[in-house]
Amino acid sequence: MFGFAPYGSYWREIHKIAAIELLSTHRIDLLNHIRAFETETAIRELYKSWLDKGGAETRVLMDMKQWFGDLTHNTSWRMIGGKRYFGPNADCEEKEARRCQKLVRDFAYLFGVFVLSDAIPFLGWLDFFQGYKKAMQRSAKELDILIDGWLEEHKRMRALGGGVKQEQDFMDVMLNIVEDAKIHGFGADKIKKATCLVRTKLTMLVDIHVIVKMEYF
Template structure:
């Protein structure tokens, strides 16, 4: 399934073909925010926007468009509530996890709520899948932009795929698509929220990013994905954000299948390993002043350190065969969204005070608090009029 996913959805070729989806989603959100400025003023020429929700809308639209293609799927409050419950329950500490025999009592009603949420998500995905099947058999999907669900239908339809020995085709399709939705929305939203909060608390770094955008993009046109190769400071901001606030604090658990010797230690088969990313990313022997937000370190002393698992000093996406297959997709969405936001708006805090960077509890992730900011257009009105509205 990973091989299919990488080839059909996450390869550089497929990501390049889908660049218009990312661009249209971000530009549409920018245009809607400009309309909001003129319709709901808090201060002269600005409006209050909850940025966590703003980023969430973008990442959800991009991810679902890639999953569904041109098929019309509804993203309503019911879907958002089910997805939020999914993440909240995934990060909840349940007493039965530590004392298994207590599971029968279901203290706190977590298991009951998990089943309820799982049923909601399954019903939604089944509804989307049924729509894709209807479009396929009616001929509506012919020549239309294919989503990943369409690709999975074609692959599984012949009935010979080895995965069908274990699960039915609908279950495989829904589970794989849900995996992408879960992985592609919450982690990206959290990382973008942290990045903006860090920039607001370090206005000199925000100014550097704005100056870079003025140099390479200017004020006469909007940011394009093709600009990103020149926006090295924006890339450095994302790297430094991922170092300070990795989407997950512990890598997905590993378990070795054979006895082995590691640095003189005998590790028996069945040993479970958790990699502590926070310790790696805050090691003062590797990262001078690890608690400080210093994007420029990735342009000087650590310019060769990337996020793709080649350097174990910085592995927010993991490494090796178990590394995140969606690293390229995530970086493209984060870099382009942040660049577009900084280029289009002047961003300040409502009170002028620094953002509270205290992390709330969660496992294996740290939850992000809502982030309210004041957005004011940096460009004349005609600059925004060419932005797309149909996503």
């Protein structure tokens, strides 16, 4: 992604943030407990569901594609915004969780879509039939609203708590780095939300590969 962005002061600052806080081994190690907790909880819930359906006495079909998807989303969202959307102690109703899950999956799909006008600009009118650009605009708007909600909640919690919480997710780290900052004309909120989208894309890549493999398992 950085390879296709124009080089400049904004590129240098965002690259530094990504290298140190987004992709660093140290940051990943600090969040190891989240992955361990979510994996253990998901396996426990899978076993409980298996028992409830009579798994001890008969063969039971389990939706492993959905299970892996929920596990990956819980892990990535807790690491990014401190949110847990599926399973026990979820932060929202399942209907809202599924909506957010679809938003992120649509974003990941559209991220890799080939739009003809990107290569041949004068054929942009063909998008009227493909509808990719319109879908991208809608996805970007909905994701912006979702992440903006996380951001405002983090700001409120920091204000009420009188400081930084003990367990810091990625959004907390971003708040510490770019609070009231301006990087090449962009405000702090825009930088935080944009960088969180990058993190979402990276974590969703794992989900996509796992789900595709499970379809043929």
